[in-house]
Amino acid sequence: MHEHDVVVVGAGGAGLRAAIAAQEEGADVAIVSKLHPVRSHTGAAEGGINAALRDGDSWEDHAYDTMKGSDYLGDAPAVEALCKESPEEVIQLEHWGMPFSREEDGRVSQRPFGGLSFPRTTYAGAETGHQMLHTMYEQVVKRGITVYDEWHVMDLAVTDEEDPADRTCHGVVAYDIQRGEVDGFRASGGVILATGGMGQVFDHTTNAVANTGDGVAMAYRAGVPMEDMEFIQFHPTTLPSTGVLISEGVRGEGGILYNEKGERFMFEHGYANNDGELASRDVVSRAELTEVNEGRGIEDEYVHLDMRHLGEERILDRLENILHLAEDFEGADGLTEPMPVKPGQHYAMGGIETNEHGETAIDGLYAAGECACVSVHGGNRLGGNALPELIVFGKRAGHHAAGKEMGEPEIPTGKSGDWEPAEYEFEVAVGTVGDRGPAAADGGAVASDAEGLLEAEIERARERVEDLLARKGRNHAEIRSKVQKTMTANVNVFREEEGLKQSLSDLREAREAYTDVAVSDPSRTFNTDLIHTMETRNVLDIAEALTMGALARREFRGAHWRKERQERDDENWLKHTLVSWNDGEPELWYKPAILEGEAKTYEPKVRSY
Amino acid sequence: MSTQIPKQTEKADETAAETESEAPSKGDERRAEKRRRADEQRRQREAEEAERAAADENTVELRVFRYDPDVEGKQEPRFDTFHVPFTKGMTVLDALMYSRDTYDSSLTFRHSCRQAVCGSDAMFVNGGQKLACKTQIDELEEPIRVEPLPHAEVxxxxxxxxxxxxxxxxxxxxYFQTNEYPDGELEEQRQTRENREKIKMSTRCIWCSACMSSCNIAAGDNEYLGPAAINKAYRFAMDEREGEDVKQKRLEIIEQEHGVWRCQTQFSCTEVCPKDIPLTEHIQELKREAVKNNLKFW
Incomplete structure (x- = not known):
């Protein structure tokens, strides 16, 4: 068994920043990740990092834009923390050597992004995430922080008190992919989940194959509520054949969207008369799909994004990476022709419920980055707001886990503040299926002390691996594919009651099928069949919680659109959706959004661009 | 065969010894049975696939290197054949994923982002180091031979x-090192656009290791830093924000016995780099810098 003060799960932007912060506070910290750090999907982020750095801009304006972008479902204390601390974090990255794009005077460049009232997106070409990830990994190497790479974390070691608020997390159990062994990582200070996105729940996504929401699912099964899971961002410009992302930076620099008739539909069809292509992402995605659905799409599938008029010099200077992506993955030359684009799953606004220190409802368990819901993005994330979230809240979680005194949080977790039960009755059963074999194991092991708990969890994880390797059954790939297909068909940009119910019932079938899952590769060496099979369980749990939230929320807010009620309903829905696993019988409940900030209250206004 | 046969390492022997010393458990028996079944299924699958491929011309044939020190029947390296239905825009990675998810879930390769930024899936495709995710199938001759990167242990x-x-x-x-930071609290270090441009290509490295695998010198000298590491040194040595004293230290590192002077400018690293980094040029420039630097002290 390994022992550290702080154990960080995941080595993307949030995980690396958390580890550095914990070490700064004097903690012995280790990172456990199923990928080597530089393989993390933060590296695929293109556009930039929002930070109010310049005269004429202010953190208050950034907070206002973020709140409006969130469709008033962000929590003000989190939003304000993000906007206040992002500038110093960006400067910190610059001091660590990050190669930002520069102005003539040598200062870091900023560009306009969708939904922003000031050009405050700092960037490094169209490869900002790559530069940020590598810059932070360099710091991890410099500091000699221990990294256990290619270790797949299977589960959390959490005590099993009846009320999740009384439980404590003492560490994690993980599977060493290279050597095929299970071991435990005890964390006396805290475990920080930074496992990133969950895009593999859908089949057309900008996310990596590794983005299976492992941390989210682990926390969920351990008793931490999932918050606002129904809010999924569909990015308006992804390549149709692969889902590869074409940065919002293209529109930020002046790129234009056209339909089949050559109309600049964002204006000509009145979707966003002021901001056009630079309206918020949810607005542009719906506009594109409406064009396609009404017969004005190209090949009935996509629209065109044209940047030719920007000129070769500007494109090469600021968007060079886009030329390579369009060429390599779609065979389009962005210098001489428009690029085909359509909406694709991009980002999960929801996730593990945390407060502004990164703490979850379970003592000793933290989350930061895309896997967490703090919530700064509410119903819709603004472009350029994901990367600052990683560094601001990664750092906060790292500091808190290492014991830094940070004051009383304003955001309640679990059922500690105001909350109300949901009245919604699901027609399809959700949660655990029938007899729980080790393959579908959940809930915690029982032990009286931390060490005993870890030992018991290790044993349980070993049994699960042995069982999956030994049993006969079906391959996980068909189950995962079924989940992805129904989610993409029914829980996409446009959602309606019947489709959502269909999805829930398809997911039930997939869950039943999963009880019969088996790994056919018997190997102890780099058994990706085994890893993918365990991931698919996570994908299933997340897809279900997401669909439950989408069914219950009968309104149109941010990225969540419902046919049955196509307007925002502030009277009934100015609240967060929460789903608790509840030991296998998921429970839906709500808590109010916090709109009262430090100096002002963010009054909900009509959101137009 | 261009792929080197992996060394039968001590580790493998140890594993075998351990297995012998214990009586086979129920689990072992089940696994052995599973292996037999898997072998049988493989033969059957290949026959079926070949039949289907003969009937339908629109499939591509892949010959994929297989080896697993841990599984009976795979300890001797071999090539398996997969027939994959071709779709427009299909990459080598797409074909491998299809083969794994449809025919053989034990087919193992690293991959994650699918867009040439995570650097996980560099492999040896038809005799060249490539990123599988950005290598289009229709640009390759069939059968497509897919092997692990040469000059690394499989x-x-x-x-x-x-x-x-x-x-x-x-x-x-x-990692970035400097002795001077601006005074202002929220003030960045200044960097000219020209200097940023100078280091830009070197910062694009995704650590895929294709260059290291292609390098003859690295193959013969295990201590040679290799193109990627030297490029990383270049990225910092040329960054004007670091300052002269740090640059001195960097030049000392790259000038060591197994540093830049080992490079024989064969350009193989530059040719295979999926991010088009002019690796050989960077190494040459560092050699010049080192010479200039040494002259200064004479």
């Missing part, structure tokens, strides 16, 4: 051990 199938590569990357003090 862990299993297309997965190689990257520890040595990571060690070299980390040997060049691969």
């Amino acid at each position: 862990t299993k199938d297309l997965v190689v051990d990257l520890e040595h590569f990571y060690d070299q990357m980390e040997a060049v003090e691969p």
Whole structure:
């Protein structure tokens, strides 16, 4: 068994920043990740990092834009923390050597992004995430922080008190992919989940194959509520054949969207008369799909994004990476022709419920980055707001886990503040299926002390691996594919009651099928069949919680659109959706959004661009 | 065969010895049975696939290197054949994923982002180092031969051990160092656009290790830093924000016995780099810098 003060799960932007912060506070910290750090999907982020750095801009304006972008479902204390601390974090990255794009005077460049009232997106070409990830990994190497790479974390070691608020997390159990062994990582200070996105729940996504929401699912099964899971961002410009992302930076620099008739539909069809292509992402995605659905799409599938008029010099200077992506993955030359684009799953606004220190409802368990819901993005994330979230809240979680005194949080977790039960009755059963074999194991092991708990969890994880390797059954790939297909068909940009119910019932079938899952590769060496099979369980749990939230929320807010009620309903829905696993019988409940900030209250206004 | 046969390491022997010393458990028996079944299924699948491929011309044939030190029947390296239905825009990675998810879930390779930024899926395709995710099938001759990267120890199938590569990357003090920061609290260091442009290509490295695998010198000298690590050193040595004294230290590191002077400018690294980094030029420039620097002290 390994022992550290702080154990960080995941080595993307949030995980690396958390580890550095914990070490700064004097903690012995280790990172456990199923990928080597530089393989993390933060590296695929293109556009930039929002930070109010310049005269004429202010953190208050950034907070206002973020709140409006969130469709008033962000929590003000989190939003304000993000906007206040992002500038110093960006400067910190610059001091660590990050190669930002520069102005003539040598200062870091900023560009306009969708939904922003000031050009405050700092960037490094169209490869900002790559530069940020590598810059932070360099710091991890410099500091000699221990990294256990290619270790797949299977589960959390959490005590099993009846009320999740009384439980404590003492560490994690993980599977060493290279050597095929299970071991435990005890964390006396805290475990920080930074496992990133969950895009593999859908089949057309900008996310990596590794983005299976492992941390989210682990926390969920351990008793931490999932918050606002129904809010999924569909990015308006992804390549149709692969889902590869074409940065919002293209529109930020002046790129234009056209339909089949050559109309600049964002204006000509009145979707966003002021901001056009630079309206918020949810607005542009719906506009594109409406064009396609009404017969004005190209090949009935996509629209065109044209940047030719920007000129070769500007494109090469600021968007060079886009030329390579369009060429390599779609065979389009962005210098001489428009690029085909359509909406694709991009980002999960929801996730593990945390407060502004990164703490979850379970003592000793933290989350930061895309896997967490703090919530700064509410119903819709603004472009350029994901990367600052990683560094601001990664750092906060790292500091808190290492014991830094940070004051009383304003955001309640679990059922500690105001909350109300949901009245919604699901027609399809959700949660655990029938007899729980080790393959579908959940809930915690029982032990009286931390060490005993870890030992018991290790044993349980070993049994699960042995069982999956030994049993006969079906391959996980068909189950995962079924989940992805129904989610993409029914829980996409446009959602309606019947489709959502269909999805829930398809997911039930997939869950039943999963009880019969088996790994056919018997190997102890780099058994990706085994890893993918365990991931698919996570994908299933997340897809279900997401669909439950989408069914219950009968309104149109941010990225969540419902046919049955196509307007925002502030009277009934100015609240967060929460789903608790509840030991296998998921429970839906709500808590109010916090709109009262430090100096002002963010009054909900009509959101137009 | 261009793929080197992996060494039968001590580790493998140890595993075998351990297995012998214990009586076979129920689990072992089940697994042995599973292996037999898997072998049988493989033969059957290949026959079926070949039949289907003969009937339908629109499939591509892949010959994929297979090896697993842990599984009976795979300890001797071999090539398996997969027939994959071709779709427009299909990459080598797409074909491998299809083969794994449809025919053989034990087919093993690293991959994650699918867009040439995570650097996981460098492999040896038709005799060249390529990123599988950005290599279009229709640009390759069939049958497509897919092997693990040469000059690295094979862990299993297309997965190689990257520890040595990571060690070299980390040997060049691969992190920004400076002794001077601006005074203002929220003030960045200034960098000219020209200087940023100068280091830009070098910062694009995704650590895929294709260059290291292609390099004859690295193959013969295990201590040679290799193109990727030297490029990383270049990225910092040329960054004007670091200052002269730090640059001195960097030049000392890259000038060591197994540093820049080992490079024989064969350009193989530059040719295979999926991010088009002019690696050989960077190494040459560092050689010139080192010479200039040494002259200064004479």
